[in-house]
Amino acid sequence: MAWRQFFSRFALHRVRSPLVGGWLAGWLGNAGEREAARFLRGLGYQVLERRYRTPLGELDLVARDGNCIVFVEVKTRRSNEAGQPFESVDRRKQLQLTKLALAFLKQRGWLEQPARFDVISIVWPETANVPEITHYRNAFEPVGRGQMFS
Numbered sequence: 001m002a003w004r005q006f007f008s009r010f011a012l013h014r015v016r017s018p019l020v021g022g023w024l025a026g027w028l029g030n031a032g033e034r035e036a037a038r039f040l041r042g043l044g045y046q047v048l049e050r051r052y053r054t055p056l057g058e059l060d061l062v063a064r065d066g067n068c069i070v071f072v073e074v075k076t077r078r079s080n081e082a083g084q085p086f087e088s089v090d091r092r093k094q095l096q097l098t099k100l101a102l103a104f105l106k107q108r109g110w111l112e113q114p115a116r117f118d119v120i121s122i123v124w125p126e127t128a129n130v131p132e133i134t135h136y137r138n139a140f141e142p143v144g145r146g147q148m149f150s
Contacts, residue, residue, distance in 0.1 A: 028124065032076025032131070033060050036120040039133050045070065052104060059100050061120075069115040071101045073139075076122040076131070086121035086136060094143040101142070117142070 037047045040063050048069075049062040061072035073093070075085035089097075097117060105111050119139040124131035 028076050028078070029074070032120075032122045032124065033074045035122060035124075035131055035133065036072065036074040037061055039120065039135070040072065043135075049104075052100075054100060054103060056103060057096055057100055059097070059104060062104060067114060069105065069110060069113050070118050071097060071104070071115065072118045072120055073097060074120045074122065076124060078123075078125055080123060084121055085123065086119045086134070086139070089119050089139070091143060094140050098142045098144055 033050060037050055040047060040061070043065075045063040045065050047061060047063045049059065052059040052062055059071055060074040061070075063070045063072060073089055075088055077085045094117070101115060101117070105113065105115065116138045117140050119136040121134040121136065122131045
């Protein structure tokens with residue numbers, strides 16, 4: 001009986017632990033990004049980068065749609081209980097993505113390339129094998145100071 005109580009307390013602690021939640025969230029986000037990349041390839045996009053990291057942050061996907069460079073933010077959730085996944089791409093996140101995109105274009109020497117921001121919203125319930133994917137083309141305009149073309 002004592003072991004059962006100990007185990008149940010340990011299990012509850014582990015489930016609520018930020019480390020475990022972070023790992024699960026990371027796994028779900030990674031799976032969502034893979035599905036989003038597959039989805040975009042199906043639309044004819046060329047995926048140039050996945051999880052492009054800088055000291056400023058990370059771009060989930062960078063793709064090419066014709067001659068346009070597309071910066072894609074992928075949001076994946078298990079349900080809509082806390083709202084639609086795309087709703088978390090608020091003004092602050094848009095500003096960060098704008099800065100990251102500008103840095104990416106500068107590094108590649110592509111400042112003259114047309115560019116835009118897309119958001120892919122994924123709802124992937126635990127019981128479903130296939131997620132529900134919603135693609136928002138040109139989801140927002142660049143935020144803040146900078147030179148971006150769309």
